[in-house]
Amino acid sequence: MIDGHIHTPYCPHGSSDTLKSYIEQAIKCEYQSMTFTEHAPLPSTFEDPVPEKDSGMSFQQVEEYLNDIDRLKAEYKKEIHIQKGFEIDYIEGYEKEVEDFLNTYGPSLDDNILSVHFLKGKSQWYCIDYSPDMFKEAIYDFGGIERLYQAYYHSLNQSVLSDLGKYKPTRIGHMTLVKKFQHLYPSPENWEKKAHKFLELVRDHGYTLDYNGAGIVKEHCKETYPPLPMARQASSMGIPLIYGSDAHTASSLGQGYDSIDSRLLKL
Ligand SMILES: [Zn+2]
Ligand SMILES: [Zn+2]
Secondary structure: OOOEOOOOOOOOOOOOHHHHHHHHHHOOOOOOOOEEEEEEOOOOOOOOOOOOOOOOOOOOHHHHHHHHHHHHHHOOOOOOOOEEEEEEEEEOOHHHHHHHHHHHHHHHHHEEEEEEOOEOOOEEEEEEEOOHHHHHHHHHOOOOOHHHHHHHHHHHHHHHHHOOOOOOOEEEOOOOOOOHHHHHHOOOOHHHHHHHHHHHHHOOOOOOEEEEHHHHHHHOOOOEEOOOOHHHHHHHHOOOEEOOOEEHHHOOOOOOOOHHHHHHEEE
């Protein structure tokens, strides 16, 4: 059991469960390997569109976060393989700041994820997985749900194509996050076509995918990111899939694992 996407108490919108409690729970769940991927601090010139301004961890805590994991890695090394990393936001137009961050911390990191949560509409930025209300506002601002999906997959494609320097993560987070509220706002008919183009790009660049179980427990989503047929398609194209619980509490480690096809996972 490998889990490549786990949050921590350093996440300001997560829980205060300790790193140790995540590790103990992981051992109980018979994990062999776990990667802590806290939301990296957002670029300082980017204004978080979420009212609480809590989408990423603070810059002041980065060193403490990394040191804490190093200490626990050593302490638990006989029991479980612990990896240290970040979930990095790909935000169009902010590549330089992200590259600077990666150049600073990249050399000490083991494993990272690159994700798209933020899209720029006509009038402002949106965090597409924040709330049904913000998602609805985004649909209006973009001029319909099809355009919103278009913008999401455009940004995902750019995340693969962008130059973020030599420490750029090569695993893309939850590639169907735009479907989080799909039972309230159904996906446009042709969405798979856009997603398929993205898969081709992932394959051509030798990237991998976060096979994320969190969507299953979200009441308006009820499917993994990506859903099973798309995970099978990705796998048949030779794209490695790495399970991610995207846990924001220790007890949600392993979430969605029952709903994924574990035969598709990269070992
Ligand atoms: Zn989070
Ligand atoms: Zn994420």
